[in-house]
Each structure stands twice: as structure tokens, then as C-alpha cells.
Amino acid sequence: MQKLLLAVDRLSTWVGKAFAWTVVGLTLLITWEVFSRYALNRPHGWVLDAQIMLYGAMFMTAGAYTLAKNGHVRGDVLYGFFRPRTQAAIDLTLYVLFFLPGIVALTWAGWTFAQESLAIREQTFNADPLPLYPFKFVIPLAGAVLLLQGLVEIARCVICLREGAWPSREQDVEEVDVDKLKEMVHVKDEDIAALDSHAARQEGRS
Template sequence: MGKALRLFVRTVDSFNLWVGRFAMNLLYVMGAIMVYAICSRLFLGQPVNWVMEMSQFLLAAYYLLGGAYSFQLDAHVRMDLFYGRLSPRRRAMTDVFTILFVLFYLGVLIYGGLSSTEYAWSFNQKNYTSWAPPMWPIKAIMTFGIFLMLLQAISALIKDVAIVRGKPIA
């Protein structure tokens, strides 16, 4: 594999590692928000109306920003009836074939995410709740997470092709 492809793989992998580790900490933020809501209700007698929505937004960000990291670690769920018995080269060949479907799917998701984010930005879309937060920030984060997943899928494709060719990228 060429130097440019190796650099791409290393850059994508290191960036997604950093983003994934950052996303892990969003659970602590979500927990702190929930504790604040409980304390506000119990000790001050004032319920907070934005907590559930904010925790949903943080969970969506956690899930989508951590998706590429999970993909990088090969931690996604897969049907392993025959795959585990294959040699590393045959696994890579299988992955090269199946990753094409993943790339198509992620491309469609990015198209929809960009369209939805642009709509939310253009029309100042707000959620239909009493808090009524703008929707474009979470939609932009979700689209960015899908984009990172696409980059990680391309990185995985490059690594699998290298394995098939007998020259793995470390």
C-alpha cells in the first residue's frame, strides 16, 4: 500500500480513537445532568423540563460519535456462525465484500443527515416540547458521527485489501 493510504488509515484511526474516548465521557455528563434533575426536584421542589431531552441528545451523540471507535475496535455485533472459522485472509475477503454494503448505507445516511441538518438550520427547526431547543446542533453532531463511521469503514476496507494482498497495514 502507498504512503498516502497508510497515512489516511493512521490519521482516521487516531482521530476516531480520540473522538471515541471523548464520547465515552458524555455518559458522565449525562449522569451529572440526571443527578442535578433529581436533586432539583427533591430538595428545591422545582422539576427541570430540559433534562430528559438533553440526556436523549447526549445519548445520541455518545452512540453516533462512538460508532466509529467501536467499528475500529471490531466491537460491533456480527453473526459469527462461519466467520470465526475462516482464516484471516478469508475474513478480510469477506469483509471487503460486505463493507461495500456498509459504505452504501453510510452514504445514504450522510445524504439524509446533511439534508436534515440543512433544513433544521435554514428553518430554525425546534423540538416540539416546552424547552424547544434548536435541532440543528444535534443533527450536525449525528451527521458528523456518521461521517466518521464512513471514514472508519474506508480505513477498514483499505486494511482488509492489504491483508488480502498479503501486505497488512499495522
């Protein structure tokens, strides 16, 4: 199982790094257009559309990469104090209630939009139109990779609930150093365990 989880991590990482090269294309394109517009007085109407598509492709495909690296923004200041099983329970609930419905809808709708765009050979609206349908296919691609990575994260939550510890990643990313934060506020692991027990009792009463 661990080999499969890491294999999906590597796939998400590869996709993210591959599309990260679009930033080089963006840099060269913008530099050339600035020179052409202000030095040669020859602006190009299609460049703005190309910039938007390149940036959009990079932005969408970065989702699975960031999830694989555990780098999405969340309330680490509180979350990091919880025991691994409590963290896994919170993550699993959020994945099932919010992540899965949203990403499934994104992938499904994105595939429909891409097919419709291809059927009519959709183009941008300017004097020098660009084909839009290749970019539309990035939407279901990004959604599918993100959905696959999300299923891996759900599997990690289940493993953590069963074993009491998070399975290892190739690269763990932690925005907040929880151990140092515990020392600063003088919090011990026993205090966190007592807080978890109190929360569990309150949930039982409600």
C-alpha cells in the same frame, strides 16, 4: 499506507473519546434533575430532551471508534476459524454491499436534515424549548467519520487479500480467543484449510 490507516484510527478514537465525555454531563444532569424534582419539587421540561441529545451524540459517534477497534459484534465463533484471506473476502463483500450504501445515505440525509433544521432554527417541543439544530449536525459528522473509518477497513481487506495477513492495528480486540477455542474442539489449521478448499469447490460448482 499503514501510517495513513493508523492516522484515521487515531482520528476515530479521538472523536469517540471526546464525545464519551457526554456521559459525565449526562450523569451530572440526571443527578441534578432528580434532586431538583424530588427534593425541591422543581422539575424541568427541557432536561429529558437534553438527555436524549447527549446520549444520541455519544451513541452515534461511538460507531467509528468501535469500528477502529474492531469491536463490533459478529459471529467470531465461525469467522475466527477462517483464514485471513477468507475473512477479508467476507468483510469486503459486506462492506461494499451493505456498509457503504447505508453510511453514504446516512451522511447525505443527515446533512440535509441538519441544514433544514438550521434554516428554521428548529427547537424541541416543550415549555422550555432547546435548539435542536446543533444536535442534528452530529448526524452527518458521525456518518462522515464512520464512512472514513469504513474506507480504511476496506483498504485493510484489500491488503489482507493481497498479502495473506491482516495489517496491524494500534489495539487489536478479539472477543473470542480463537486459539483456545481450536484446542477445545481439537481443530487444527490443516482442518480449516481443508474446509476452505471444500467451500471453494462448492462455490465453483454453483
